[in-house]
Amino acid sequence: MEHIVIIGNGISGITAARHIRKLSDKKITIISAETEHFFSRTALMYIYMGHMKYEHTKPYEDWFWKKNRIDLKFGFVKTIDTATNTLHFDNSETLQYDKLIVSTGSKSNKFGWKGQDLDGVIGLYSKQDLDQLEALAPNKEVCQRAVVVGGGLIGIELTEMLHTRNIPVTLLVREDNFWDGVLPLGDAQMINRHIKNHGIDLRLKSNLKEISADENGRANAVIIEETSETISCNLVGLTAGVTPNIDMIKTTGIETDSGVLVNRYLETNIEHIYAIGDCAQQREPIGNRKPVEAVWYTGRMMGETVAQTICGNRIPYNPGHWFNSAKFFDIEYQTYGWVFAKPKEGHAHFHWKHDDDTKSITIEYHESSNEFLGINTFGIRMKHEVFDRWLTEKRTADYVMEHLKEANFDPEFYKTFERNILNSYSKQFITT
Amino acid sequence: MSLAKPDSQALSKTQKIGVAIGVIGLFIMTLAFFNVNFPNKTLFLTLSLVMITLGTIIFSNNAYLTKHEGIKNDGVWFKSIASRGFWGWILGIVLTLFYIVLYFKAEWFGLAGKGEANTGLIALFDPLSYLLSGGPASQWFVYGTLYTVAILIFGYKFILKYRHNKHERIRTYSVMFFQLGFAFLIPEFMARMNSDSFHLPYYDLKNIWPLNYYNFDQYRVNDFISSGTIGLALLIFGIASIFIITPILTYKYGKRWYCSWVCGCGGLAETAGDPFRHLSDKSQFAWKVERWVVHSVVVFVTLMTTAVIYSYLGDDSSKYWLTKNVFLIGVATLLTVVFALVMIFKRQELAKDAQYGAIGYFVIIIVLIGMHYFSGTKNVFLVDTSFLKSSYGFLIGAIFSGVIGVGFYPIFGNRVWCRFGCPMAAVLGFQQRLFSKFRITTNGGQCISCGNCSTYCEMGIDVRAYAQKGENIVRSSCVGCGICAAVCPRGVLKLENDSMKGRINSNDILLGNDVNLMDLVNQK
Numbered sequence: 001m002e003h004i005v006i007i008g009n010g011i012s013g014i015t016a017a018r019h020i021r022k023l024s025d026k027k028i029t030i031i032s033a034e035t036e037h038f039f040s041r042t043a044l045m046y047i048y049m050g051h052m053k054y055e056h057t058k059p060y061e062d063w064f065w066k067k068n069r070i071d072l073k074f075g076f077v078k079t080i081d082t083a084t085n086t087l088h089f090d091n092s093e094t095l096q097y098d099k100l101i102v103s104t105g106s107k108s109n110k111f112g113w114k115g116q117d118l119d120g121v122i123g124l125y126s127k128q129d130l131d132q133l134e135a136l137a138p139n140k141e142v143c144q145r146a147v148v149v150g151g152g153l154i155g156i157e158l159t160e161m162l163h164t165r166n167i168p169v170t171l172l173v174r175e176d177n178f179w180d181g182v183l184p185l186g187d188a189q190m191i192n193r194h195i196k197n198h199g200i201d202l203r204l205k206s207n208l209k210e211i212s213a214d215e216n217g218r219a220n221a222v223i224i225e226e227t228s229e230t231i232s233c234n235l236v237g238l239t240a241g242v243t244p245n246i247d248m249i250k251t252t253g254i255e256t257d258s259g260v261l262v263n264r265y266l267e268t269n270i271e272h273i274y275a276i277g278d279c280a281q282q283r284e285p286i287g288n289r290k291p292v293e294a295v296w297y298t299g300r301m302m303g304e305t306v307a308q309t310i311c312g313n314r315i316p317y318n319p320g321h322w323f324n325s326a327k328f329f330d331i332e333y334q335t336y337g338w339v340f341a342k343p344k345e346g347h348a349h350f351h352w353k354h355d356d357d358t359k360s361i362t363i364e365y366h367e368s369s370n371e372f373l374g375i376n377t378f379g380i381r382m383k384h385e386v387f388d389r390w391l392t393e394k395r396t397a398d399y400v401m402e403h404l405k406e407a408n409f410d411p412e413f414y415k416t417f418e419r420n421i422l423n424s425y426s427k428q429f430i431t432t
Numbered sequence: 433m434s435l436a437k438p439d440s441q442a443l444s445k446t447q448k449i450g451v452a453i454g455v456i457g458l459f460i461m462t463l464a465f466f467n468v469n470f471p472n473k474t475l476f477l478t479l480s481l482v483m484i485t486l487g488t489i490i491f492s493n494n495a496y497l498t499k500h501e502g503i504k505n506d507g508v509w510f511k512s513i514a515s516r517g518f519w520g521w522i523l524g525i526v527l528t529l530f531y532i533v534l535y536f537k538a539e540w541f542g543l544a545g546k547g548e549a550n551t552g553l554i555a556l557f558d559p560l561s562y563l564l565s566g567g568p569a570s571q572w573f574v575y576g577t578l579y580t581v582a583i584l585i586f587g588y589k590f591i592l593k594y595r596h597n598k599h600e601r602i603r604t605y606s607v608m609f610f611q612l613g614f615a616f617l618i619p620e621f622m623a624r625m626n627s628d629s630f631h632l633p634y635y636d637l638k639n640i641w642p643l644n645y646y647n648f649d650q651y652r653v654n655d656f657i658s659s660g661t662i663g664l665a666l667l668i669f670g671i672a673s674i675f676i677i678t679p680i681l682t683y684k685y686g687k688r689w690y691c692s693w694v695c696g697c698g699g700l701a702e703t704a705g706d707p708f709r710h711l712s713d714k715s716q717f718a719w720k721v722e723r724w725v726v727h728s729v730v731v732f733v734t735l736m737t738t739a740v741i742y743s744y745l746g747d748d749s750s751k752y753w754l755t756k757n758v759f760l761i762g763v764a765t766l767l768t769v770v771f772a773l774v775m776i777f778k779r780q781e782l783a784k785d786a787q788y789g790a791i792g793y794f795v796i797i798i799v800l801i802g803m804h805y806f807s808g809t810k811n812v813f814l815v816d817t818s819f820l821k822s823s824y825g826f827l828i829g830a831i832f833s834g835v836i837g838v839g840f841y842p843i844f845g846n847r848v849w850c851r852f853g854c855p856m857a858a859v860l861g862f863q864q865r866l867f868s869k870f871r872i873t874t875n876g877g878q879c880i881s882c883g884n885c886s887t888y889c890e891m892g893i894d895v896r897a898y899a900q901k902g903e904n905i906v907r908s909s910c911v912g913c914g915i916c917a918a919v920c921p922r923g924v925l926k927l928e929n930d931s932m933k934g935r936i937n938s939n940d941i942l943l944g945n946d947v948n949l950m951d952l953v954n955q956k
Contacts (some may be wrong), residue, residue: 011881019940022940028807040880040881040883042880042881042882042884043881043882043883043884045881046883046884049505049506049507050505050506050508050509050510050511051505051508051509051884051887051919052506052509052882052884052887053509054881056883056886056887057882058883059881059883059897059900060879060895061715061716068702145537152955164506164507197500198500267853296880297877297878299942300877300942301944301945301946302658302941304940304941304942304945304949304953305945305946305949308949308953315946315948315949316946317946318945318946318948318949319944319945319946320943320944320945320946320947321944323876323878323944325878325880325887325922325923326922327921327922329500329502329597330500330501330502332921332922332923334878334922334923338737381875381923381926382923383875383876384875384876384877384943384944385875385876385943388876388944392810409873409875409923409926410926411597411598411599411914411918411926412599412926412927412928413598413599414598414599415598
């Protein structure tokens with residue numbers, strides 16, 4: 001029986017295993033050095049916030065794996081001998097595979113800051129990171145101030161987490177506005193204000209210069225590049241993005257760049273070895289997508305795809321229209337299609353914001369043809385299926401604005417804003 | 433390290449004041465329980481109820497209005513009372529003891545014997561009872577008052593907690609209205625209308641058989657019939673409720689129209705019970721237990737009611753058309769029609785469960801035939817029907833719905849009764865699963881499997897298991913409270929009434945991936 005070994009038990013590796021099981025009787029082993037069972041990484045924040053316990057973040061009960069004949073192995077792979085199809089563990093155990101899926105995920109970015117490896121400096125990606133955070137910042141007496149470095153999705157999550165334990169937080173954002181490499185100005189500025197409204201010390205245009213230590217080698221302050229200001233703190237969160245977790249892969253014959261290089265079939269340069277999820281890097285970017293996509297949904301989609309290939313139906317990874325979502329404190333965010341921070345050449349943006357400063361949308365469309373290209377929606381839930389269809393049908397922005405009601409996904413009885421949005425969209429063309 | 437507790441569980445100064453005021457209000461009742469005879473009962477009862485209410489309002493205002501609108505689950509699992517800690521167990525024990533005394537030792541609360549006056553706690557409530565119904569209080573009046581107060585004050589708290597969510601606000605106004613009006617005030621006023629010559633059963637009109645398992649008992653039916661047009665109208669309303677009104681509403685809106693908008697048990701669970709909703713067991717094992725237990729209760733209540741009605745009907749068709757045998761044949765016919773329709777039209781959806789349904793059906797039919805052949809006038813199968821009824825009342829009506837159902841809120845969650853025991857919920861759920869427009873829609877491929885929906889589902893449904901497959905949630909137990917949709921951080925879930933077509937839609941490959949692959953894999 002063919003033995004499929006998967007390194008990493010995150011969403012991509014687990015999805016691959018589940019689909020291989022659905023399609024075949026192959027022997028499947030999943031290896032992890034993080035946790036014994038699959039858990040939802042995106043839910044880590046809720047454990048610290050007290051919304052859930054660790055066991056609630058496990059999408060499948062523990063009996064699921066045995067019942068589906070998916071072997072789980074807790075261990076750390078030290079190296080891969082690609083000539084003999086052998087994995088070597090750090091405790092000198094070995095494991096033979098016939099096909100290998102690398103889905104080792106990401107690790108937190110560190111940009112060579114002075115003090116970045118001190119005690120009291122953490123990232124937020126793994127279960128271990130969370131355990132460390134719990135130890136370092138159980139409450140506001142132990143952790144009197146935290147500094148979070150990085151204005152992106154993980155940075156704001158960590159900020160919100162600490163805030164729920166009443167720990168004062170300074171959030172350092174390198175850019176002019178929160179996540180403005182991705183969000184258009186109107187959206188980004190609304191989130192700026194929302195962050196500040198929660199009492200967060202938001203510092204825009206602020207780079208980390210260095211982290212200083214006390215006599216015990218523990219971080220006790222950060223120094224800001226622009227102002228040379230020193231902010232004393234007990235915890236530093238480095239959340240300036242993630243990078244593929246492939247140090248071990250680099251010691252093997254598998255070709256890597258910033259991630260494990262794969263073709264559209266998610267195959268590496270070595271036969272029978274595949275890479276999926278955060279750690280994979282497309283040799284040729286697909287459409288507007290980045291070559292490395294560290295997103296829950298793309299990890300899942302790659303898992304669904306690679307399972308087909310491994311089970312004899314070789315198909316390329318062919319993601320559909322881009323979508324994503326997040327939550328910034330109390331404001332939910334969804335995006336469908338492409339909305340860039342600044343409209344691409346020949347494109348235009350339409351931005352609408354509610355007076356309460358917690359709801360807004362931005363759409364991007366083609367200026368000459370009026371083709372709808374994408375939407376950001378904040379504080380209003382919208383239907384994935386409807387936007388996916390409109391993007392496929394290449395609807396115009398006018399059409400989308402007129403039919404926006406069909407896409408509404410807010411709970412029943414909620415106030416709707418489609419008319420308001422359409423009015424303001426129409427007005428824009430009268431004045432210009 | 434373990435000594436360093438998360439800070440968010442601490443109460444603020446204002447919250448402590450709120451708790452203190454509420455506890456003083458409760459203390460007045462405790463004193464009454466220990467037979468302190470207050471001189472002016474009206475004053476002390478008012479004082480007690482006002483302080484309990486005021487304390488809750490002060491607490492809630494400070495807990496929620498000082499923060500931004502949004503989901504308020506911070507520190508839920510760090511709070512002793514909400515995570516089966518010390519205070520959770522204390523509360524559970526106190527509530528359980530309260531129910532045991534209420535059901536089995538009401539004289540300890542001061543219930544008067546014949547010809548005597550109430551004492552203790554029940555006497556404290558006499559002034560209010562005289563005001564409403566014109567008679568002295570009973571243990572049920574005390575219980576009804578406290579129950580209603582709990583729904584109102586914790587409903588207020590819930591509304592503040594979910595003040596950003598209009599669906600939750602409206603739903604809570606609804607349960608508060610139905611409790612205060614239908615469950616509490618109207619029955620008291622109905623009681624006032626009764627006299628020596630006119631005796632109409634006064635009760636919560638929205639309490640429908642089989643939840644109201646005694647609705648068709650002989651004494652009640654006699655009273656209904658002897659109370660003229662209004663009595664007959666109520667009897668017909670009682671029958672129409674379960675056979676006509678309920679099916680129509682459940683078809684249109686799912687069982688939520690009852691369970692989380694109207695029902696008193698649901699009302700308490702959604703308000704006072706809300707802080708315990710995450711304690712429900714989500715394991716597949718619990719689901720199996722749930723299905724066996726709740727459906728056994730349905731079989732039990734159906735047979736019990738049939739036996740009770742059978743026992744008081746006559747044999748002589750010349751006196752009254754509805755005789756023992758006509759009744760049995762009627763019940764059997766109705767069940768056969770329902771069973772046949774389900775098997776013909778919904779067999780596919782039921783799959784393996786169809787076998788269990790068939791077993792349940794045949795058990796009932798055989799018992800009905802047995803009743804015909806082996807029963808005397810007062811007993812069925814040599815078992816006294818009143819014994820059958822009192823066992824049901826004891827096991828299901830008292831122990832299950834009261835002692836376990838509410839007493840164990842802090843241990844098993846707030847919907848134990850609704851999930852495992854309520855025959856009404858099971859009947860509505862059966863219909864919701866098969867003949868209803870209601871479902872929880874999943875939003876394409878947006879689920880991140882975080883687990884908030886499953887954790888906060890009071891019915892113990894593993895919502896995430898469906899959401900992460902892009903599958904709509906169509907579960908018989910879902911009471912449609914809407915909290916899964918509220919706590920979802922990615923806007924994945926929505927409660928809706930839509931067409932029956934494509935209501936159940938499991939997907940192996942989710943929206944967002946290769947369209948051809950989705951077609952290939954999802955085609956069933």
